[in-house]
Amino acid sequence: MFTAALIYILAVISPGPNFIIVSRFASLGSVSTGIGATLGICTVGVFFSTISLLGLAALLHQYPAFSKVATLCGSAYLLYIAYSIIKSVLAKNTGTADTTAPGATSFAKAYRVGVITNISNMKTIAFMISIYAGFLSSPRTDIEKVLVVLLCSTLEVIWYSVVALLFGQGPIKALFLKYTRQIDVGLAVFLVAFSLNNAIPVLIASR
Template sequence: MSSASIFISIIAALSIGAMSPGPSFVMVSRIAVSRSRADGLAAALGMGIGGAFFSILALAGLTALLSQFEWLYIGLKIAGGTYLAWIAINIWRGASKPLDIGETATMKPAPGRSFITALLTQISNPKTIVVYAGIFAALLPKTVPLGLMLALPVGVFAVEAGWYSIVALAFSAHHPRQIYLAAKAWIDRTAGAVMAGLGLELVVSGVSGR
């Protein structure tokens, strides 16, 4: 199989995974709908860089280190789950606070903050690197051409940033914002509950060694 065919196969597999609902989707959609389109796109950029970072670690063989030192993997899971739970608590606590969006918006866009929040959310789940490593192991040849190795992080960035840019553009549109404003408390509490559940699952899986 040619390097181009291998690259396309890997990107296709990663695209399906990126579109699966998870903490990243919850975070980017909420940032886009509650802040601004610029914030949503900054969050998408954070997701892309986080994904590229994990892909580089997977190619570098960090997964072998994590499998050798199980305590390190467990610690990363617990830390990541705790971070997601902390985000969930903040979302829940702010659910009842009114938010004015539009020309008289009181919340100024903060793309830098949104970028960091999204980046930390992306890298808070060490399972991502295991997924990348699994796909790489299944589809990459024993000897990986240098060009393919350099192209993969770029491809992963394009997949993650591209998908979440679509999410950001969709949720920052006028109609979704009006829906969010009309039901902010319920939407935020639902988002907080989902995020808390994902964080708890990560912590439990770490403690149980799964």
């Protein structure tokens, strides 16, 4: 159980779209919106952890097209996030910044973006399946299954909450705001590269 949790949290703390979303909401918005994104991300984590234990791998094996479609849709959404960030940068340069951009929004929208961002990343889902497949390689009781999901989910909530709290602090917010344009361009480029890295292999394999 603890081995599965350790592997899970090591994957969670590695930089990726989820980290970008939480840190950006917290630094350009507030700790509250960062926590909103965190809860959205972790909701998806709990969902896929649960269905992984219930046999998601068998379902994806039976319907492989689902994984491909989900990967392409997820990549498209991450590209949209990148587009929104670049649009916000350009709007700031002309003095017409869009307040609906991911940096300045409500707790509810931050939660929604967190959900969609995490559910869009099929590599995360595949990783969860592999973790829990190893966990299930030995007979497990229902209590053990519940406990491993609770443990992994709690660690994920703690990690992203810490990220939100750190990036929501005055000095870091000030630094982020000072270099918002450069940081946003870098984040957008990362999201585009991440999306294409996910989508291109699927498109090539489908030809």
